[in-house]
Amino acid sequence: MWVSGRAGAVPGSVFALMDAAKGEARAAGRSVIDLSIGSSDLPPPDPVLEVLREATRDAGTYRYPLFSDTAPLREAAAAYLDRRFGVQVDAGREVLPLIGAQEGLAHLLLAVTDPGETLLLPDPCYPPYLGAAAVAGLNVLTLPLRSERGFLPDLGSVPQGVQARVLLLNYPNNPTSAVADVAFFQEAAAWCRARGTLLVHDHPYAELTFGEYRAPSALQAGLDGVIELHSLSKTHHMGGFRVGFAAGDAGAVAALARVKGAIDFHAYLGIQRAAAHALALPDAVGRAGAAVFEARRDALIPELRALGWEVATPQASMYAWARVPGLRNSVAFALQAARQTGVALSPGAAFGAGGEGFVRFALVQPPGVLREAARLLGTVPVS
Ligand SMILES: Cc1ncc(COP(=O)(O)O)c(C=O)c1O
Structure with a gap:
């Protein structure tokens, strides 16, 4: 009941x-x-654990963290995006710490959509995407991922007249493990901009890449109308710490910050310090x-x-x-x-x-x- x-x-x-x-x-x-x-x-890497241990001995970390307290993690995230992808973001307006990418996505959908709007989702996809869409009351339109297309969606297959609020992508992909190049993100971002659709890129596997391959960032297609969710769960083996960040379009980041402001108080400061340290570690x-x-x-x-x-x-x-x-x-x-x-x-x-x-x-x-x-x-x- x-x-x-x-x-x-x-x-x-x-x-x-x-x-x-x-x-x-x-x-x-x-x-x-x-x-x-x-x-x-x-x-997680030993130095990251050491930073966390040290933080637990610092009584200054015990209180509720305020937005201003998240500056070191936001700056570390901005420096990482610059170093790794050549993407420049304003750590004050275009980055927001998350309690994991999954939390970030669910709240982002609440922040940028209204019930009844349309979300374009790949099929297959990470199952919590469907839960987040349901919580936000969205209509889901699925885009098949087929092996013949390298498990990339065919945006041309979206029927004319469909006005989607958000397109959600994820490369390196769960579950297919497919990857996408910068040209694909540029095409997807242009497609979205032409339709007033927000491109959300979920990027938790950014550093889990093999051989010479390095995954690009969707933000390389520009920040306007694009937001990317990063996580330390896989890249730094910190899944239980629940920490990540969103970066991209300043309007979407601000909307997400507003919704999260009603719901949480940011991660524990010690975890933020550990995450900032992790993002600055040598590649x-x-x-x-x-x-x-x-x-x-x-x-x-x-x-x-x-x-x-x-x-x-x-x-x-x-x-x-x-x-x-x-x-x-x-x-x-x-x-x-x-x-x-x-x-x-x-x-x-x-x-x-x-x-x-x-x-x-x-x-x-x-x-x-x-x-x-x-x-x-x-x-x-x-x-
Ligand atoms: C595609 C995708 N997004 C998000 C997550 C969860 O990330 P986080 O631990 O940062 O919430 C996972 C975890 O498996 C995932 O595969």
Whole structure:
């Protein structure tokens, strides 16, 4: 009874079912290899933890942080964007700390849209996007991501007359691990500007890139009508710290700050200090973390191909997105795999109808464990 229309509209998650299947495997005495959740298993860099420890001993960090207290993190974010992408932002008006990109996105939609407006969302996509859209009361129009197009949306397929308020993109992409180049962001930004649509780019995998590949920023297409969400969850293995930042269009940043002002008081100052320190670390630190995921990718992909599964070699992200020939019900397959073998994957359909026929692996275990997981999966019937 005590549920609002908006709460009731938030879609349920397949991950609760997966959790139950993992429990069944454990109860049957199997060890569980959990590749279903994209939470980094690496620790944050030591100097970052040291800054946080130090902050907890500083009584000046215990109070509510004010906007002015966020200046060091905003300045560190601006310096990072300049160093990494050559993007200049005003740390006073065009950057705002977040309690994670997920929090930032949900509040951003509340800040820049009104109920009944249209949100363009990729399909498949990170499932909380659908929850955030439901909370904001938006109409979702999905843009299919197909392997033939490198999992990039075809903006030309949006019907004439659709007046979308926001286009939400995410590259390196979860779940497909696809990447986009600057030209794509320029095209998307121009398309949005021509239609009065805000381009929101969710960018938590900015530094989780492999080999020579470096992910660009959507802000390289200009700040006007573009806002990007950054997170330290994956780039610095700080998922539990809940910290990130938004940067871009000054009007959108101001609107987000207004909504957040009614809801939260910014992250703990010690976490802000740790995040500012992390953003200023030499790039080599981030490269070392990314190399761990790259080695896992290299261990898993050949094993999946040996099973006959179709999987591209990711250039970034912490996922492998595999099409399983003959797979018609990815949820049933993933539940069966978890119960029978203890290997927990994400079913592609959990990311939207466009994900059916696929499964997603989070590369959150060492190479030997990933190889063993692939071997076990080979024993699960596909249907
Ligand atoms: C695309 C995408 N956006 C946002 C998040 C969450 O980021 P944060 O931890 O900063 O809230 C994730 C986490 O998996 C993600 O994959």
